[in-house]
Amino acid sequence: MSRIGVFVCRCGTNIAGTVDVDAVAQAASLMPNVVYVDTNKYTCSDPGQASIAEAINENNLDHVVIASCSPRMHEALFRKLLAEKTNVNPYQLEIANIREQCSWVHKDKAIGTPKAIELVAMAVAKVDSNVDLHTTQIPVTRRALVIGAGIAGIQAALDIADAGFPVTLVERETTIGGKMPMLDKTFPTMDCSACICTPKMSEAAAHPNITIKTLSEVEKVEGYVGNFDVTIREKAKYVDYDKCTGCGQCEEKCPQRKIPSEFNQGLSFRTAVYKPFPQAVPSKSTIDPAHCRMLTKGTCGVCSKVCQAGAINYDDVDRVTTERYGAIVVATGYELINWANIYPEYGGGRYPDVISGLQFERLVNASGPTEGHVLRPSDRKEPKTVVIIKCVGSRDPHKGVSYCSRACCMYAAKHAHQYLDKVPDGRCYVFYMDVRCAGKGYDEFYMRTLQDGAIYLHGRVSRIYERDGKLVCVGEDTLSDQVVSVNADMVVLETAMVPPEGAGTLATTVNIQRGPEGWFTEAHPKLRPVETNTAGVYLAGTAQGPKDIPDTVAQAGAAASKAIGLLCRGYIQSNPMITHIDTAKCSGCGACVDICPYGALSLVEMTARENSRKVTRVVAEVNAGLCQGCGACTVACRPGAADLLGFGDEGIMQEVETYAYR
Amino acid sequence: MRYANFPGCSAKTTGRAYTESFGYVAERVGIQLDDIPDWICCGASAGAGASDLLADALPARSLAHAEAAYGDEPVLALCAGCYRNLRHAQLRVRDDAAARAQIEEAIGMPYAARADVVNGIEPFLDDDVQKAVSAQVTEPLNGLKVACYYGCALVRPRALKPFDDDENPQSMERIVALTGAEPVAWERKTECCGASHHTSVPGAMAPLIERLFEDAKAHGAEAIATACPLCQLNLDMRQKDMDRRRAAAGKEPLGMPVYYFTELIAASFGGPVDQIGLTRHFLPAEALIAEAKKREVKHEPTPEELRAQRIAEAKRRKQERAAAQAAGNADGQAAQAQPTAAAAQTKGTEASDHE
Incomplete structure (x- = not known):
């Protein structure tokens, strides 16, 4: 005969509000093999746990049913209690979920109480047939893989490497750094973005524990937490990085000079053999096979002739390697929404002077195409009137995405401030839906922008058209209840952050979930924000959802610390429920x-x-x-x-x- | 393709030119029209003012008759207002079972809303119809600059799942281009013409059409093409007043014929002006078409053709050099000419690559 104990939780009024807990306890005491029943206000609290352990030991119980919240909430906690404080096997425990699936979904004790009794009866029946199960220890490979080398990936890699574990940092572009080196200044302190990001990049490159793989993508992930076998494809670079000195001779002589530069957001040109920007890491040139004449047409070979190191190799091939890692950090970042496709009313890309926020960053950057002078792309003249439109794609479920991209309010204020700073006689209008400046020093920054003279208009721009060389922005100022039109010289669209291309494929490869908007899903929005539902895979930065740089770096550190915890322990407990x-x-x-x-x-x-x-x-x-x-x-x-x-x-x-x- | 035709009240009145020109084109490009028996008013703007149920029940009754007579044939409504009302009723009945029961009760007929409601442009989006149009064009409107005007009701609201983009639609442009005319890119193609407010508050509506014409003219248009009887009426009829006002203010007149896009197609088919609606305009509309047909066709070479030209030119030059070299050989200068020709050859290839 087994001796079953039933513990019914009130969970304050969460359960007791719609379930008559005493009636449940009374009914439980009559169930077969139940020898002990107790109720508790908060079973998960320290005194609640202590009382369970005491009851088990005093009454010599060998099976336990806890009627409380979802097993996903506290099953692990109660198993640990059984293992540590009692002689009962932790798998002789059943949780009857009388909160999420009972008290929370019903409003009436007349329905909630009988249902709770049924749930408890079923758990009692099941626990009686449970057998003892035992976990084993599985060793962990003490190396980590970080996918994506923006500021989140770099920070996570540095933190894990500093703890003494080898890290492989995989990046699909030719340089690490991601979006942050493209930015000019960072709000609210206005420190130079590249100046604080590039040292991190070179630190990662120089770190003895970090291996950087650029132009690389994760193709396959097999195995499980602690022992992931990861296949990485490192695409052909056509330049031998061991020989290349990064002198840039090849770039000077390359005849393909009209390729829009990705780093400068199409505002300048690059060559086919190139380094995206001077501080790129690794500081080597790479040949873009889509534009190289030698690789597309078979005639040219200029870079090979001028390279004194003999590093050019037109016959380079992809390298595919498989290695084992204990933990994976996914830090694949974001992309800006392709506004031109969805906003024909803003010209749909027909007007060169309607630019994105990231293009504006390059325009005001001293190392950008205009050397930091605000000059509009069409005729390189200084715009005297600038319109900034916020929420382009964000919070627009009809055309773009329904969520708020979080960083745009602040960088819109920053753009207005920077423009008014560089063009003192200029006028700057900001069309906004809301101003969301929650953050340390953020609202102060916004107020400063208002004092700078930026004119904030509450409403959206419905149409932009060209008339007499001006971009006429027609919108509404809902505070004065008037239709306004601004004759602008340049328009900056603060566009929505969206998951980057390939995020879906990566989710399948790594076996993690994505939310409806396409961002990777954390295991719990509040309590497990950097873990995923796949053990051993962690999230950092905007891969999980839009956020600004401080939040990204903080989250990267959190993801790294979770990975370090796993690698430090050196083993994982196997799941015996197999x-x-x-x-x-x-x-x-x-x-x-x-x-x-x-x-x-x-x-x-x-x-x-x-x-x-x-x-x-x-x-x-x-x-x-x-x-x-x-x-x-x-x-x-x-x-x-x-x-x-x-x-x-x-x-x-x-x-x-x-x-x-x- | 067969369509159940909902004529609406404008078919034989203000929109007669649309009916005539559409009919003329339809019978030549394989669009067959079946008239809906016992059709009634779509409710216009008054139905919705009275009640939501009436607004859907009025069109639903005609749609139910169409369904009974012609089954799954799409219902064609040439008038943009009728199209909007019919489509609203169709989608509501299709997507909302409770509304369907209520409406069927009100009209006393079953209506399953299987057939889609389409407007005058949609039949022409079919590939076969477009091929048929191209094949019938005998008198192309050489380079006539046309601003295609959609107005408010054809591509809005988004809830009615319009057939084209609601901010920058392009389908009328594609059809008009088949006639040899040149659609211009302009900004106000989906703005309101003033609709029925031209009757009640003409003074307030005047600036709406004036800025439409100004914008079309600024983008080089010589004429406007529409697919809505009310847009056409408002733009065509109010021009005289507008230009009189402009003259008084010392501005130049904007006078610009306003065609149904089907009139342009019919004209390019060589249709007689009195059969295709062109004689029914307030602002005389025949002369511009006649003039366009006489224009000289200017062929703008495409980038591919330009490239082919450059390559042909380079080949010709190469042959000339080879010929010159042969002549030079005869003079005993072979040793010098050989490398020069080779260098010139690579240079020629590279020059074409640069483009």
């Missing part, structure tokens, strides 16, 4: 092998004595490290040989019968 194959029943059909999403099942030959004869036949085998306990195979198995430990057929049937016969 599939078990009863080889006596297994027919070796392989249905489970086909259905397993984790590749955890395989067919092996087994020799055994059956009916007094020695027989060799094929049966399925489970890899305990790969099995995630999803249970797909238990359903696919025709002879019923596959069973999930801790979620066995017997326990589930007990639950169903209890529910059906009550």
